[in-house]
Amino acid sequence: MADEKVLVPDIGDVDEVDVVEVLVGPGDTVEVDDSLITLESDKASMEVPSTVAGVVKEVGVAVGDKVGEGALIAVVEAAAPAEATADEPATTEEPSAEELAPPAATPVASASEPATPPPSAPEGDWDTELLVLGAGPGGYTAAFRAADLGLRVTLVERDERLGGVCLNVGCIPSKALLHVAAVIDEAAEMRHHGVAFGAPKIDLERLAGFKNDVVGRLTGGLEQLAKRREVEVVTGEAEFIGPHELRIGGEGGRVVTFGQAVIAAGSRPVELPNFPNDDPRIMDSTGALELADVPGRLLVIGGGIIGLEMATVYASLGSKVTLVELQDGLMTGCDRDLVRPLERRIRERYEDIFLGTLVKELKAQKNGIKATFEGGDGTPQSRLFDRVLVAVGRRPNGGLIGAERAGVAVDERGFISVDSQQRTNVPHIFAIGDLVGEPMLAHKATHEGKVAAEVAAGLKSGFDAQVIPSVAYTDPEVAWVGVTETEARAQGRKLGKGVFPWAASGRSLALGRDEGMTKLLFDPETERIVGAGVVGTNAGDLIGELALAIEMGCDAQDIGLTVHPHPTLSETVAMAAEAFEGTITDLYMPKKQAAKS
Numbered sequence: 001m002a003d004e005k006v007l008v009p010d011i012g013d014v015d016e017v018d019v020v021e022v023l024v025g026p027g028d029t030v031e032v033d034d035s036l037i038t039l040e041s042d043k044a045s046m047e048v049p050s051t052v053a054g055v056v057k058e059v060g061v062a063v064g065d066k067v068g069e070g071a072l073i074a075v076v077e078a079a080a081p082a083e084a085t086a087d088e089p090a091t092t093e094e095p096s097a098e099e100l101a102p103p104a105a106t107p108v109a110s111a112s113e114p115a116t117p118p119p120s121a122p123e124g125d126w127d128t129e130l131l132v133l134g135a136g137p138g139g140y141t142a143a144f145r146a147a148d149l150g151l152r153v154t155l156v157e158r159d160e161r162l163g164g165v166c167l168n169v170g171c172i173p174s175k176a177l178l179h180v181a182a183v184i185d186e187a188a189e190m191r192h193h194g195v196a197f198g199a200p201k202i203d204l205e206r207l208a209g210f211k212n213d214v215v216g217r218l219t220g221g222l223e224q225l226a227k228r229r230e231v232e233v234v235t236g237e238a239e240f241i242g243p244h245e246l247r248i249g250g251e252g253g254r255v256v257t258f259g260q261a262v263i264a265a266g267s268r269p270v271e272l273p274n275f276p277n278d279d280p281r282i283m284d285s286t287g288a289l290e291l292a293d294v295p296g297r298l299l300v301i302g303g304g305i306i307g308l309e310m311a312t313v314y315a316s317l318g319s320k321v322t323l324v325e326l327q328d329g330l331m332t333g334c335d336r337d338l339v340r341p342l343e344r345r346i347r348e349r350y351e352d353i354f355l356g357t358l359v360k361e362l363k364a365q366k367n368g369i370k371a372t373f374e375g376g377d378g379t380p381q382s383r384l385f386d387r388v389l390v391a392v393g394r395r396p397n398g399g400l401i402g403a404e405r406a407g408v409a410v411d412e413r414g415f416i417s418v419d420s421q422q423r424t425n426v427p428h429i430f431a432i433g434d435l436v437g438e439p440m441l442a443h444k445a446t447h448e449g450k451v452a453a454e455v456a457a458g459l460k461s462g463f464d465a466q467v468i469p470s471v472a473y474t475d476p477e478v479a480w481v482g483v484t485e486t487e488a489r490a491q492g493r494k495l496g497k498g499v500f501p502w503a504a505s506g507r508s509l510a511l512g513r514d515e516g517m518t519k520l521l522f523d524p525e526t527e528r529i530v531g532a533g534v535v536g537t538n539a540g541d542l543i544g545e546l547a548l549a550i551e552m553g554c555d556a557q558d559i560g561l562t563v564h565p566h567p568t569l570s571e572t573v574a575m576a577a578e579a580f581e582g583t584i585t586d587l588y589m590p591k592k593q594a595a596k597s
Helices: 137-148 164-169 171-193 204-228 305-317 336-349 442-456 485-491 506-510 539-552 556-560 571-581
Strands: 003-007 017-022 035-040 045-049 054-059 072-078 128-133 153-157 232-235 238-242 245-248 254-263 267-269 297-301 320-325 352-355 358-365 368-374 382-385 387-390 394-396 429-431 470-472 477-482 496-501 517-522 529-536
Touching (some): 137 254, 137 442, 153 254, 164 204, 171 305, 254 442, 297 305, 305 320, 305 387, 305 470, 336 352, 336 477, 336 517, 336 529, 368 387, 429 442, 496 571, 529 539, 539 556, 539 571
Parallel strands (some): 128 153, 254 429
Antiparallel strands (some): 017 035, 035 045, 238 245, 245 254, 368 382, 470 477, 477 529, 517 529
16 A cells, blocks of 8 residues: 655646645544635635545644645545446446436426436547537536536537626626615715715725726636636637537637537627717716716616616716606516605606606717617607617527527527527527526526536526516615516406505614615415515515525415514515415404404
8 A cells, every 4th residue: 555645736827826635634534525725715615525445644734724726735645446246346447427417406207217318429439528609607507517416518608707797797896886885875875864975985996996896806716617627718709600519719720629509698788779879978887887987967777677787887986867758667577666666766866767758769979978879758859878778688699690500590689599408499598698588697607507417417407587686786685586566457367465565664764764665476376375575675685585485385374473583574475475465464454354263
């Protein structure tokens, strides 16, 4: 038996990292892949596994040490190879992916059914078993899950950093800036409670640095996770050139052959035609997040979630915001009673909000962008702005990747149809995320990515979510899930309703924000929850409980009898259920709604 050294592997783009845990000591027995130590940088943490089975003779690091690639972790006395027995002949064959793979987290078929093998593909010496096109939340999830299941994976991303739109120029940077906006607004409002602060001084360079640091820590962590899983990452614009071939880098670029593929190419902002879109003063959401300046006057075209969130940021930083929406209400798809508290608040804060209004023309001038409007009473004919944010939706990228050359059907809008296993019409090619349809949300894409990876690895899996929550991180936040009252009315469906106003919540009153409410919608026959909405501080953090309640088939008593901590915003969920049941004591309900026996 020989002594073997286990060394610190490649740790990415940092020279040294901290040892935060030592998981073994001299005399311990370890197997291959047993964790020895935990390393942590400012971007991520990782456990370092043993590369040899045997007994630990010496540990070369301690908690608090800083180590780099090649540093000694431990000396292990390697175990002798096991003797083959007559009943169990020795073999040099490696276990198959199916033998190594853990069971699917949420199988959609009976556990007694055998796993379906990966779809048959033409014989070939593929460069990779699974190719994933796009490294957003859905794409990297699919790649990492597939690698964990034993597949050889190549992840192709057009940008230098992993994470896609969400991590780099979408969800994450916008939430960092919305946090800053919330702090500014809370400080200003404290004057009503006897605590006055001076006017904030905005250092855009440092603010952008904070936002970029948040993004960098997450994307850097993804790079380490990819290395740890031995996922090959390839950077460049890519397009399919056949059912099993992808070209990266245009004509003459690298061609990668694959056995199976997952398309996770995402979406892009809609650009309005006949506008001077090459003028840098006309921005999409990506441009708005760059924080080039704080415009004195900002026009936001689009009253959906993206437009409202960016309007929140710029209004708090000091811009006079005018918001224009073509529809008659903000945040189409959400019940009006949930939007109303938000609209009341921002009408006090913004220069103007014009509903049912069309922006007919944007004209670039030296002194600004002149916008011409067509709307109802009170809408001006035109107005001059320093900058314009166009936030009228996103368009799927299905038509930009040569999918038709792989045989994949793409509709005229750029969407790709899939079944419950995320398969396209080409059985060995899957699609996930924005380009398979609404809602275009990162949390939907991640679940679809896991399903695609598991099916590609031969597991029984399927996307079977009853509901997908939506959240606007405005001030106040607005969140909803499941059936809405608007949908129910359109369908002629009857619903039971329980509402708890936050004006009766001790926690919301202590926060100085009593405009919120929690609303639960029930099937009147079964009393099971089928939908919910929350408007108020941290509504997005509350909606997850209600999504779970719908998935679990909870009825009003299940929710109302669950003991929630007091005083919290979460207890408004239980109180809304009690309001429906007629058992609530924190509100006075009419006698006809008295407690049920």
